[in-house]
Amino acid sequence: MGDPMQVPAAAPDGPRINLGGLADNTGFLLRLAQLHAFEAFFKAFEGRSLRPGEYAVLAAIRRNPGIRQGVLAGVLRIKRSNMAKMVRAFQDRGLVSGRVPDDDRRGVELRLLGPGRALVDRLEPEVAAHDRAAFAMLTGAERAALTALLRKLVDTGTETP
Amino acid sequence: MGDPMQVPAAAPDGPRINLGGLADNTGFLLRLAQLHAFEAFFKAFEGRSLRPGEYAVLAAIRRNPGIRQGVLAGVLRIKRSNMAKMVRAFQDRGLVSGRVPDDDRRGVELRLLGPGRALVDRLEPEVAAHDRAAFAMLTGAERAALTALLRKLVDTGTETP
DNA sequence: TATTGTTATACTCTATAACTATA
DNA sequence: TATAGTTATAGAGTATAACAATA
Numbered sequence: 001m002g003d004p005m006q007v008p009a010a011a012p013d014g015p016r017i018n019l020g021g022l023a024d025n026t027g028f029l030l031r032l033a034q035l036h037a038f039e040a041f042f043k044a045f046e047g048r049s050l051r052p053g054e055y056a057v058l059a060a061i062r063r064n065p066g067i068r069q070g071v072l073a074g075v076l077r078i079k080r081s082n083m084a085k086m087v088r089a090f091q092d093r094g095l096v097s098g099r100v101p102d103d104d105r106r107g108v109e110l111r112l113l114g115p116g117r118a119l120v121d122r123l124e125p126e127v128a129a130h131d132r133a134a135f136a137m138l139t140g141a142e143r144a145a146l147t148a149l150l151r152k153l154v155d156t157g158t159e160t161p
Numbered sequence: 162m163g164d165p166m167q168v169p170a171a172a173p174d175g176p177r178i179n180l181g182g183l184a185d186n187t188g189f190l191l192r193l194a195q196l197h198a199f200e201a202f203f204k205a206f207e208g209r210s211l212r213p214g215e216y217a218v219l220a221a222i223r224r225n226p227g228i229r230q231g232v233l234a235g236v237l238r239i240k241r242s243n244m245a246k247m248v249r250a251f252q253d254r255g256l257v258s259g260r261v262p263d264d265d266r267r268g269v270e271l272r273l274l275g276p277g278r279a280l281v282d283r284l285e286p287e288v289a290a291h292d293r294a295a296f297a298m299l300t301g302a303e304r305a306a307l308t309a310l311l312r313k314l315v316d317t318g319t320e321t322p
Numbered sequence: 323t324a325t326t327g328t329t330a331t332a333c334t335c336t337a338t339a340a341c342t343a344t345a
Numbered sequence: 346t347a348t349a350g351t352t353a354t355a356g357a358g359t360a361t362a363a364c365a366a367t368a
Contacts, residue, residue, distance in 0.1 A: 080350065104348095128185070
């Protein structure tokens with residue numbers, strides 16, 4: 001099943017390595033693919049002090065104003081302790097507001113402030129364009145197929161207990 | 162393009178969050194998917210002190226006896242400094258041999274020793290079975306399509322300079 | 323001078339546990 | 346007693362830089 005994967009070695013035209021069963025291992029391939037995605041992101045947005053996770057948080061708040069901090073952490077698979085630190089940093093930068101609702105004063109509802117909304121609205125097309133560029137080795141149809149498969153995987157595969 | 166991704170929030174049947182453009186972002190989806198893959202791997206192989214990267218190294222040496230350490234590091238996207246530590250640990254456990262070739266005494270050729278080969282041969286079917294189980298939310302055809310897409314992505318997307 | 327591997331170290335991301343306050 | 350968030354800290358994984366040996 002499947003051709004043995006051949007990966008370029010040290011030189012672009014160097015010896016090619018047969019990885020055997022690894023070539024069919026979804027987890028292994030996902031690790032390499034995500035490595036590529038992160039490297040491309042950092043290269044594209046370097047010097048702007050924006051990490052992929054930070055953009056995801058801001059974009060998610062943009063689409064879900066008033067989302068509870070813990071719910072956001074669960075959806076994006078970020079530990080609540082780490083989310084607290086990130087949100088605090090956003091608040092210090094004037095990007096995000098956290099409002100304690102009257103009906104449950106333990107929670108925090110997150111919303112974007114003006115500068116935060118402006119930032120996300122400016123970044124959104126850039127991020128989308130970068131994504132297309134970073135995966136330009138796939139055709140549009142292939143990229144669509146890939147995201148559809150990943151979405152199905154993620155939707156049922158990441159439980160939030 | 163594409164339906165807005167809906168991700169289960171805190172409760173399995175809790176409020177569903179619209180992630181907007183993130184739902185089409187390949188990098189974001191890859192991160193979540195890889196998170197799932199790692200969690201599943203650690204759960205399946207817990208108590209056996211085997212990390213995904215370690216298995217990948219052993220399996221790669223299995224298929225490419227005599228592979229140079231630096232080449233292996235490049236293919237698996239592991240820094241040579243970290244590879245050195247990992248190989249040393251394998252040697253201490255009697256799993257791997259490192260031979261300095263006469264024609265270039267800087268290099269190290271890696272091979273599996275008996276116990277290392279036995280370990281990989283025992284693990285290989287287990288790892289394959291685990292991979293199927295961990296991604297059982299996809300059909301066999303979908304999983305094949307996913308690995309094919311990832312392979313194309315990785316093959317051209319991860320340059321080893 | 324460049325390459326291979328090694329060592330030591332720093333850094334980032336993530337994980338864990340203890341705490342406060344609210345429910 | 347359970348939940349939401351916070352804080353501090355520990356750990357894993359990865360990255361960087363200096364070095365020795367060899368080419």
